[in-house]
Amino acid sequence: MEFNEVIKDRYSCKKFDGRQVEKEQLESILEAGRLAPTAKNLQEQKIYVVQSAEGLAKIDKLTPCRYGAGTVLVVAFDSKNVFVYPGEKRDSGVEDASIVATHLMLAATNVGVDSCWINFFDPEVAAKELELPENEEVLMLLDLGYAADGTRPLANHGQRKPLSETVRYL
Secondary structure, eight states, rough: OHHHHHHHHHOOOOBOOOOOHHHHHHHHHHHHHHHHGGHHHHHHHHEEEEEHHHHHHHHHHHOOOOTTEEEEEEEEEETOOOOTTTSSSBBBBHHHHHHHHHHHHHHHHHHOEEEEEOOOOOOOHHHHTTTTTTEEEEEEEEEEEOOTTTTTOOTTTTOOHHHHHHHHOO
């Protein structure tokens, strides 16, 4: 798929048919996340693939927003392996994991897999429920799968503010 089409066509799928993402597609999606840029190339992202009934039940305890997806990626980062920016008020963890997650979503669209970025959950509870190492922080959950019949983007999906409202040249 042409890149501009990928960007334009991606939407937050709110109803999946329950099928797991096929292995070849999943590997392509995960590879796109692996190739995402990170500060100082620290690659602090940690991606957990949840497809088992037990794992999906844990996700369902964390959020009502799985929407029937048969595959969920948990995007986390190693908080002990981040770049601390000048002023020491911010570090690269959240932004690097966000870049990785964006690559995952766009790659999914590119291979015909629908997705939905989920942040309606408590990250600390998620890390405990999923038994992640103490140094890992969960950024988001990414529902992956195939849209159920009749599922479409929200009516306002294609509506965007003009650049003049969101961009300013200094």
